[in-house]
Every structure is written in C-alpha cells, then in structure tokens.
Amino acid sequence: MKPEDLVGPNPKKGGGKPSKDEKSSPAKKRGATEHASSPKNKGPAKVIAFANQKGGVAKTTTALNLAVAFKESGHRVLAVDMDPQGNLTMSQGVDPDKVDKSMFDVLVHRIPISEVIVEREIDVAVASIDLAGAEIAMSTQIGRERALQKGLDEVRDDYDFVCIDTPPSLGLLTVNALTAADKVIVPVQCEYLSMRGLVQLQNTLQMIRENLNPGVEIEGILPTMLDARTVHAKEAVEILEENFGELVFKSRIRKAIKFAEAPVRGTSVIKYDPKSSAAGAYRDLAEEVLTHGS
Numbered sequence: 085m086k087p088e089d090l091v092g093p094n095p096k097k098g099g100g101k102p103s104k105d106e107k108s109s110p111a112k113k114r115g116a117t118e119h120a121s122s123p124k125n126k127g128p129a130k131v132i133a134f135a136n137q138k139g140g141v142a143k144t145t146t147a148l149n150l151a152v153a154f155k156e157s158g159h160r161v162l163a164v165d166m167d168p169q170g171n172l173t174m175s176q177g178v179d180p181d182k183v184d185k186s187m188f189d190v191l192v193h194r195i196p197i198s199e200v201i202v203e204r205e206i207d208v209a210v211a212s213i214d215l216a217g218a219e220i221a222m223s224t225q226i227g228r229e230r231a232l233q234k235g236l237d238e239v240r241d242d243y244d245f246v247c248i249d250t251p252p253s254l255g256l257l258t259v260n261a262l263t264a265a266d267k268v269i270v271p272v273q274c275e276y277l278s279m280r281g282l283v284q285l286q287n288t289l290q291m292i293r294e295n296l297n298p299g300v301e302i303e304g305i306l307p308t309m310l311d312a313r314t315v316h317a318k319e320a321v322e323i324l325e326e327n328f329g330e331l332v333f334k335s336r337i338r339k340a341i342k343f344a345e346a347p348v349r350g351t352s353v354i355k356y357d358p359k360s361s362a363a364g365a366y367r368d369l370a371e372e373v374l375t376h377g378s
C-alpha cells in the first residue's frame with residue numbers, strides 16, 4: 085500500500101460576515117449543577133480527534149453522533165469544529181457565516197475558547213470560513229502546532245469528552261487536533277481505495293508522537309457507510325481487519341439515508357430519529373469506547 089491519496093483542504097463557501105446572533109456560553113458557568121449526576125470520568129476531559137485525510141468518510145457525522153451518544157450516557161461533552169467547511173457547526177443548526185467569533189480567533193488571536201462555544205445538543209466550539217486562512221495566519225507563530233492544545237486548557241476540567249472534527253487534509257489544523265488529542269478515531273469508508281490513505285495517517289501520527297505529543301494513540305478504526313449486502317464491502321472490512329487487527333472497532337456504521345437527512349435539520353441522527361438503527365449504531369460505538377477503558 086502506498087500513501088498517495090492525500091486529499092487537500094477544500095474550503096469553499098461565501099465570505100462570512102460576522103454578526104452576533106449566536107450566544108457564546110462560557111463552559112465554566114455550567115459544570116456542577118447542570119451535570120451534577122453525569123461525570124463518570126473525573127478529572128480532565130479525554131480528547132478524541134476524528135481524522136482521515138480522505139474526504140467524505142463520515143468524520144463529521146461520527147464526531148457529532150458519538151459526542152451526542154456520550155452526552156446521552158451522562159457525560160459532559162464539547163465538540164470542536166476544526167474544519168473550515170463548518171459542517172459540524174452547521175450540523176448543530178449554527179450558520180458558520182453568522183458567528184461572531186470562531187475557532188479561527190482561538191487559534192490565531194488566542195482568545196479564550198469559551199467565547200466561541202455555543203450550547204446545542206452538545207456544546208460546540210464553532211468554525212467559520214475564516215478558518216481556511218488560519219494555517220497561513222499561524223505559519224509564523226511560535227508554537228503554532230500547540231494552539232488548540234493551549235486553547236483547550238481553559239475548559240479541560242469542564243468536560244468528560246472533547247471531540248475534535250478535522251478537515252480532509254493533514255495540514256496544520258489537523259496537526260493541531262492530533263497534538264491536542266489523547267486518542268484518534270479514524271472513520272474509514274468501506275472501499276479498498278479509501279483505506280490506502282491510512283498508511284499516510286499513521287506516518288503523520290508517528291511524526292506527531294516523535295515531535296509533539298508522545299502519548300497520542302489510535303483509539304480505533306471505524307468502518308462507515310457499510311452496505312452489508314455487497315460482497316465488496318464485506319471484503320473491504322476483512323482487508324481492514326487483516327491489516328489493522330484489534331484496532332478495528334467491533335461497531336459498524338451502515339449506510340442509511342437518515343445520516344444525510346439529519347444535518348439538514350441541524351441535528352444529530354440520535355435526535356432526528358432516536359429509535360433508528362442508525363442512532364443505535366453510534367450508541368453502540370459510544371459503549372465500545374467507554375468500556376475500552378481510560
């Protein structure tokens with residue numbers, strides 16, 4: 085396998101003119117009372133990045149629905165949108181073109197992350213199209229790879245899980261996410277070609293471990309958009325298991341039209357159709373991650 089299907093960042097949306105119609109809600113103000121019964125993990129949040137440089141493999145869908153499943157099981161959850169496309173932000177009904185401040189300001193101007201968090205199904209640190217310029221704006225900063233890690237320090241104790249959605253590239257935004265993360269979940273579409281990029285992702289992770297974040301590990305590789313009726317999909321999962329063994333989650337996410345419908349309504353699948361098998365699949369994944377330990 086050769087790591088050659090790197091996909092570049094693909095930000096493309098109209099210019100964002102900031103106007104303040106989304107209320108910022110410092111995470112610190114919540115905490116104990118609102119979530120009194122919840123925390124099973126004490127202490128600082130476990131930070132999970134969702135990464136795969138291949139586009140359209142369900143990074144955002146997984147980051148959001150797993151975050152909501154964690155919340156449903158009583159945990160305090162922050163989702164961080166590190167993708168200039170702003171899909172996670174939109175999936176929670178927030179227009180990235182209308183946010184006053186976004187992760188761009190956290191990374192580039194080092195404003196407190198609590199100023200860009202809005203409360204939806206889960207708390208979301210929002211993205212805007214500006215984020216497309218963050219890599220260049222940060223390129224001369226000392227410590228640019230650690231901007232997100234530093235930003236999260238403020239809220240680390242307010243959450244049990246921080247779920248970071250990344251863009252389809254291995255650029256500085258993704259490097260920031262991998263540097264801030266304890267674990268990485270890698271959604272993989274069940275086609276052979278989409279698996280080849282995993283080697284490159286592993287190489288990048290190795291570089292991050294050597295230079296920036298020695299402890300970061302792959303939590304699991306998640307087969308997504310599985311059409312279980314096709315032989316090809318079954319073979320693809322088998323190849324994945326042969327190559328990555330125990331790293332492949334037991335959970336499988338099947339293809340379902342609900343996954344495309346829910347974001348249009350600005351909700352997770354878990355809220356859109358709580359009883360569906362699509363929602364159940366992400367609850368199962370949450371259970372698998374929770375029982376996997378630490």
Ligand SMILES: Nc1ncnc2c1ncn2[C@@H]1O[C@H](COP(=O)(O)OP(=O)(O)OP(=O)(O)O)[C@@H](O)[C@H]1O
Nearest residue numbers: 139140141142143144145252309338339340343344
């Ligand atoms: N299990 C599924 N079945 C059917 N459609 C799905 C499934 N999971 C995600 N989708 C849809 O596929 C599209 C791509 O998913 P998503 O945006 O989560 O991928 P992504 O990896 O975040 O993409 P990008 O690389 O552009 O950020 C979306 O329209 C989403 O609604």
Ligand SMILES: [Mg+2]
Nearest residue numbers: 143144167171
């Ligand atoms: Mg995405």
